[in-house]
Amino acid sequence: MFRHTMLFLGYELGNVRRNPVWPLFGLMQPILYLLLFAPLLTGLPIGGKPSGGTLANALLVFTPGVMMMVALFGSLFTGFSMINETRNGVLERLAVSPAWRPAIILGRVLKDMIVLILQAILVMGVAVLMGLRLSLPAVLLMLLLMAATGLFASSLSYGLALSIRDEGGMSQVVQLFTLPLMLLAGMMLPISLGPDWMQTAARFNPLYYSVEAGRALFADNFSDGSIPLAFGLFLVLAVLSLGWAVRSMKRIAG
Amino acid sequence: MIIEAHGLRKTFTAKRGRGRTEEVEAVRGIDLAVDEGEVFACLGPNGAGKTTTVRMLATFTAPTSGTARVAGHDVVNEAGKVREKIGYVSQAGGVDDNAPGRESLLLAARITGLSRKQALVRADELLETFSLTEIANRPAKTLSGGQKRRFALAIGLVNRPPLIFLDEPTTGLDPQNRANLWDEVRALRDQGTSVLLTTHYLDEADALCDRLVIIDHGLIVAEGTPGELKKEVAGDVVTLRIDDQAAAQELLSAQPYIKETQAEGDALRAYLDDGEHNLPALLRALEAGGLAIRSISLDRATLDDVFLRHTGRSLRDAA
Ligand SMILES: Nc1ncnc2c1ncn2[C@@H]1O[C@H](COP(=O)(O)OP(=O)(O)OP(=O)(O)O)[C@@H](O)[C@H]1O
Ligand SMILES: [Mg+2]
Numbered sequence: 267m268f269r270h271t272m273l274f275l276g277y278e279l280g281n282v283r284r285n286p287v288w289p290l291f292g293l294m295q296p297i298l299y300l301l302l303f304a305p306l307l308t309g310l311p312i313g314g315k316p317s318g319g320t321l322a323n324a325l326l327v328f329t330p331g332v333m334m335m336v337a338l339f340g341s342l343f344t345g346f347s348m349i350n351e352t353r354n355g356v357l358e359r360l361a362v363s364p365a366w367r368p369a370i371i372l373g374r375v376l377k378d379m380i381v382l383i384l385q386a387i388l389v390m391g392v393a394v395l396m397g398l399r400l401s402l403p404a405v406l407l408m409l410l411l412m413a414a415t416g417l418f419a420s421s422l423s424y425g426l427a428l429s430i431r432d433e434g435g436m437s438q439v440v441q442l443f444t445l446p447l448m449l450l451a452g453m454m455l456p457i458s459l460g461p462d463w464m465q466t467a468a469r470f471n472p473l474y475y476s477v478e479a480g481r482a483l484f485a486d487n488f489s490d491g492s493i494p495l496a497f498g499l500f501l502v503l504a505v506l507s508l509g510w511a512v513r514s515m516k517r518i519a520g
Numbered sequence: 521m522i523i524e525a526h527g528l529r530k531t532f533t534a535k536r537g538r539g540r541t542e543e544v545e546a547v548r549g550i551d552l553a554v555d556e557g558e559v560f561a562c563l564g565p566n567g568a569g570k571t572t573t574v575r576m577l578a579t580f581t582a583p584t585s586g587t588a589r590v591a592g593h594d595v596v597n598e599a600g601k602v603r604e605k606i607g608y609v610s611q612a613g614g615v616d617d618n619a620p621g622r623e624s625l626l627l628a629a630r631i632t633g634l635s636r637k638q639a640l641v642r643a644d645e646l647l648e649t650f651s652l653t654e655i656a657n658r659p660a661k662t663l664s665g666g667q668k669r670r671f672a673l674a675i676g677l678v679n680r681p682p683l684i685f686l687d688e689p690t691t692g693l694d695p696q697n698r699a700n701l702w703d704e705v706r707a708l709r710d711q712g713t714s715v716l717l718t719t720h721y722l723d724e725a726d727a728l729c730d731r732l733v734i735i736d737h738g739l740i741v742a743e744g745t746p747g748e749l750k751k752e753v754a755g756d757v758v759t760l761r762i763d764d765q766a767a768a769q770e771l772l773s774a775q776p777y778i779k780e781t782q783a784e785g786d787a788l789r790a791y792l793d794d795g796e797h798n799l800p801a802l803l804r805a806l807e808a809g810g811l812a813i814r815s816i817s818l819d820r821a822t823l824d825d826v827f828l829r830h831t832g833r834s835l836r837d838a839a
Binding site: 270273274277280281284285347350351353354355356357358359360361362363364365 | 575578579580600603604606608609610611612613614615616617618619620623627628630631632633659672675676679
């Protein structure tokens with residue numbers, strides 16, 4: 267079982283290695299946000315400080331949001347590749363091979379996580395070049411948090427792909443959910459700037475906790491309650507969505 | 521028996537939009553028995569249920585009812601064991617477009633349990649067999665349909681299965697590659713591999729298989745060796761176009777050398793043995809009856825005549 271997962275992972279990573287353009291392309295958007303949006307925040311009273319004033323302070327609050335955006339967007343669209351495979355016979359072939367079924371999904375999810383961690387390192391690198399200061403534990407925990415968020419988002423994406431099995435339908439569903447989830451997580455600007463009802467609504471959005479946890483990590487507030495909450499929440503969600511994706515795969519036989 | 525199926529049925533519930541559903545009886549009760557080392561064909565028109573049958577035998581689709589044992593194991597309860605013993609090349613092929621064919625082949629080899637080294641050896645062997653070595657490292661999406669199909673076959677054979685399912689293996693191949701594939705299938709049989717293939721090409725079923733079933737609307741309408749099935753109708757067939765078809769049919773049916781007649785559209789088919797010798801008698805009979813012939817031809821009976829006899833349609837029209 268483990269062996270099959272590693273085989274699929276190796277195969278998928280091979281594909282990424284041969285064609286690394288798209289994951290790099292996916293970094294354009296977050297990096298543009300860092301370069302062209304973060305400077306706008308230097309005058310805003312964010313991060314608990316009356317007036318941040320410096321770009322470094324703005325980045326402290328803004329970078330975690332951008333990183334979670336990468337984790338969410340990058341991963342939620344990854345399932346598209348699998349829709350075609352429900353039709354071109356690839357999954358049909360794998361389904362009647364001796365491959366352990368969950369490995370077919372797990373290998374891809376792990377590949378997505380590795381790509382995501384590499385992307386996260388690059389985004390953090392750009393932020394550091396722009397003046398952000400980070401401690402090593404903060405960086406490592408942040409990478410773990412990204413991995414947990416990505417694990418959930420990409421399993422969800424494969425689950426959606428295998429149940430909807432239609433590119434048009436899938437992109438509608440993904441778009442429908444991502445924008446409100448993103449806005450209500452305070453990815454761009456902290457929710458604490460908003461009215462009470464928004465702050466209440468955000469509490470029902472799991473992403474809110476990962477963004478808050480990311481900000482706590484960057485501020486070296488390792489005892490902040492949002493950190494264990496975010497990890498716990500995303501691990502549970504990841505397990506649920508993985509289970510769903512695997513079950514959806516068994517149903518493609520009709 | 522490498523395949524033994526009893527009463528296989530599959531009913532799909534297909535969506536018709538707006539929440540309505542429709543029951544599709546794709547396979548309506550099929551019995552099959554395939555011997556070890558046999559090349560066995562399922563011949564039938566589009567939508568006959570060939571793919572659905574193969575998918576049930578290859579453990580992809582669970583039958584709605586009925587049972588099947590493949591390579592000694594039940595396809596539902598022991599699907600894992602069946603999968604170790606079969607190769608399956610689907611109608612769609614199933615070669616990953618994004619990776620080079622060699623990578624797909626290596627992955628498939630390793631999934632069956634080979635070590636990295638063994639997988640490399642096996643992959644090279646198969647690439648050689650199917651003349652794919654030169655294009656092995658190109659992304660599969662840059663390959664032609666026939667080249668991709670050869671990769672699909674190579675992947676299907678990677679575990680040296682005692683039984684391989686080939687769903688319409690020659691569709692989309694040029695005559696040269698089609699002939700090559702026939703040779704591959706024969707070579708497989710010579711090595712003792714059993715092959716179950718589906719096709720809607722009459723000549724393919726005729727030339728390639730030891731035994732076949734003809735499937736129509738989810739049911740088997742005829743079964744036997746190509747020779748037996750054709751003998752059932754007669755050795756030869758005379759196809760006539762005549763103004764007064766009904767009269768001609770009556771007249772010919774009364775001739776002692778005519779075994780059977782079939783009206784098919786504006787053509788009348790008369791089945792007889794030893795056509796070359798009986799043709800003059802047939803012509804005289806028609807002339808004596810005062811029937812004017814618009815056209816006439818004499819051919820060897822084919823599996824299409826078998827299909828026509830059992831379904832009242834020609835496979836050429838049905839497909
Ligand atoms: N997943 C499915 N859902 C609903 N109906 C299906 C499904 N798969 C097949 N069918 C229907 O079942 C019938 C048999 O289909 P099948 O694919 O087995 O035919 P076939 O003999 O392989 O035809 P072809 O020569 O075109 O490949 C068809 O009427 C088809 O529409
Ligand atoms: Mg078919």
